[in-house]
Amino acid sequence: LIQMEALTKVYQAGSVNVQALRDITMSVDSGEFLAIMGPSGSGKSTLMNILGCLDAPSSGSYLLDGEDVSQLTRDQRADVRNRKIGFVFQGFNLLPRLNAAKNVELPLIYGRVKPADRARRALIALELVGLQDRAHHLPTELSGGQQQRVAIARALVNNPEIILADEPTGNLDTRTSREIMEVFRKLNEKQGITFILVTHDPEIGAATDRRIHIRDGAIEGDERSGCI
Amino acid sequence: LIQMEALTKVYQAGSVNVQALRDITMSVDSGEFLAIMGPSGSGKSTLMNILGCLDAPSSGSYLLDGEDVSQLTRDQRADVRNRKIGFVFQGFNLLPRLNAAKNVELPLIYGRVKPADRARRALIALELVGLQDRAHHLPTELSGGQQQRVAIARALVNNPEIILADEPTGNLDTRTSREIMEVFRKLNEKQGITFILVTHDPEIGAATDRRIHIRDGAIEGDERSGCI
Ligand SMILES: Nc1ncnc2c1ncn2[C@@H]1O[C@H](COP(=O)(O)OP(=O)(O)OP(=O)(O)O)[C@@H](O)[C@H]1O
Ligand SMILES: Nc1ncnc2c1ncn2[C@@H]1O[C@H](COP(=O)(O)OP(=O)(O)OP(=O)(O)O)[C@@H](O)[C@H]1O
Numbered sequence: 059l060i061q062m063e064a065l066t067k068v069y070q071a072g073s074v075n076v077q078a079l080r081d082i083t084m085s086v087d088s089g090e091f092l093a094i095m096g097p098s099g100s101g102k103s104t105l106m107n108i109l110g111c112l113d114a115p116s117s118g119s120y121l122l123d124g125e126d127v128s129q130l131t132r133d134q135r136a137d138v139r140n141r142k143i144g145f146v147f148q149g150f151n152l153l154p155r156l157n158a159a160k161n162v163e164l165p166l167i168y169g170r171v172k173p174a175d176r177a178r179r180a181l182i183a184l185e186l187v188g189l190q191d192r193a194h195h196l197p198t199e200l201s202g203g204q205q206q207r208v209a210i211a212r213a214l215v216n217n218p219e220i221i222l223a224d225e226p227t228g229n230l231d232t233r234t235s236r237e238i239m240e241v242f243r244k245l246n247e248k249q250g251i252t253f254i255l256v257t258h259d260p261e262i263g264a265a266t267d268r269r270i271h272i273r274d275g276a277i278e279g280d281e282r283s284g285c286i
Numbered sequence: 287l288i289q290m291e292a293l294t295k296v297y298q299a300g301s302v303n304v305q306a307l308r309d310i311t312m313s314v315d316s317g318e319f320l321a322i323m324g325p326s327g328s329g330k331s332t333l334m335n336i337l338g339c340l341d342a343p344s345s346g347s348y349l350l351d352g353e354d355v356s357q358l359t360r361d362q363r364a365d366v367r368n369r370k371i372g373f374v375f376q377g378f379n380l381l382p383r384l385n386a387a388k389n390v391e392l393p394l395i396y397g398r399v400k401p402a403d404r405a406r407r408a409l410i411a412l413e414l415v416g417l418q419d420r421a422h423h424l425p426t427e428l429s430g431g432q433q434q435r436v437a438i439a440r441a442l443v444n445n446p447e448i449i450l451a452d453e454p455t456g457n458l459d460t461r462t463s464r465e466i467m468e469v470f471r472k473l474n475e476k477q478g479i480t481f482i483l484v485t486h487d488p489e490i491g492a493a494t495d496r497r498i499h500i501r502d503g504a505i506e507g508d509e510r511s512g513c514i
């Protein structure tokens with residue numbers, strides 16, 4: 059499903075070059091459930107942005123479903139993203155003037171789903187994350203963890219092929235984190251959705267099948283559960 | 287130092303009343319190092335906003351250094367806040383057009399510190415959180431955990447009486463979290479700064495002297511380390 063080869067990403071901040079990703083080669087099969095882990099600043103969100111077609115690499119190639127995404131135009135990338143990928147951003151990125159339900163509906167508007175169906179599907183997604191009673195609250199009227207869960211519901215609502223979640227439980231208590239992981243697992247098992255989660259939490263990492271470890275922009279480990 | 291009596295906070299979202307805090311009575315002595323813990327949506331950030339004089343309660347009283355803050359005007363609250371309190375927000379709240387150093391300098395501008403001293407003190411604060419090499423990056427040029435650390439540096443730079451930190455390690459890996467907790471502990475021991483941390487992380491909670499547990503807007507537990 060996903061194949062990255064010798065991928066690099068260099069940022070320029072002022073007069074300095076930041077080598078955010080160095081020579082990343084990795085592959086992910088359809089239906090996998092894995093975590094990307096590593097220290098703060100190691101390149102996890104940068105990698106997720108490229109996986110999610112939100113950003114282009116500086117060099118190297120990224121094949122998604124056999125298609126070379128690094129060669130697409132911005133519009134073509136946006137189209138791939140909207141059809142195939144659900145994204146939970148590290149900063150949630152909710153639209154401040156839309157309530158929870160309307161934020162969750164956004165991917166369905168792109169897919170030209172009728173209003174009544176959008177509202178129904180958004181409510182189902184909010185129920186999955188335990189927020190049906192907050193459907194009409196604005197983001198500013200929600201707790202940090204509730205905003206995070208709205209962002210998760212928005213990523214699920216379209217039944218995408220792949221869900222990329224950047225620190226999806228960073229603002230959640232232990233019990234809510236486990237509930238969210240159960241939701242992810244069910245979607246993975248029943249609908250075959252591929253999950254790539256960025257996390258600092260070793261407990262979340264342990265609940266996945268495979269962990270890719272990143273440090274200073276490079277992969278330093280790739281291990282699966284059940285192997286000793 | 288802090289005394290809350292029968293404090294409540296009710297929000298209105300649309301036609302519904304949300305009872306975010308119910309009858310909170312608690313006191314904190316100068317120099318304490320404690321955590322506020324509880325499930326997502328239980329009222330922690332609401333309590334922090336009132337402690338930090340960013341918001342007023344719906345009823346009840348809040349005495350800070352013997353002064354009834356709930357009766358102050360908005361300007362008077364802002365003055366207390368700027369002099370006495372350093373705040374790490376759950377959402378970081380960095381100014382997007384200022385780089386890390388300039389964001390950290392903000393509390394010193396209020397205190398009318400000279401530009402050369404501001405720059406020096408901001409750099410010291412950034413060194414404490416390991417980000418001296420990112421001083422000139424904008425928030426958008428920083429990782430999530432780096433933005434969180436800039437927010438922490440900004441809260442420290444003024445040597446306030448009290449530091450309120452809402453989920454200060456939510457975006458940090460284990461090692462960086464421990465380094466931040468060491469910085470907090472040193473400031474508490476050497477300068478007597480009072481620390482109130484909101485956290486979901488039991489490891490962070492275990493590293494404090496006292497934990498106040500909140501559920502559905504009410505205090506359901508208040509326990510200290512070293513007592514059985
Ligand atoms: N402006 C608002 N209007 C209406 N309801 C609000 C508002 N702000 C917060 N709430 C509600 O008040 C409750 C407490 O919110 P708060 O942000 O204090 O929770 P929290 O404990 O910090 O949660 P988290 O751990 O998820 O950050 C939540 O149920 C939330 O939906
Ligand atoms: N637009 C940018 N310009 C310059 N440098 C950047 C930019 N965005 C990120 N960086 C740098 O690239 C590195 C990797 O950032 P990234 O956000 O991928 O880290 P991360 O692993 O997600 O960290 P965290 O766990 O703290 O969220 C960091 O050192 C960061 O300072």
Ligand SMILES: [Mg+2]
Binds near residue numbers: 102224
């Ligand atoms: Mg990140």
Ligand SMILES: [Mg+2]
Binds near residue numbers: 202452
């Ligand atoms: Mg909160």
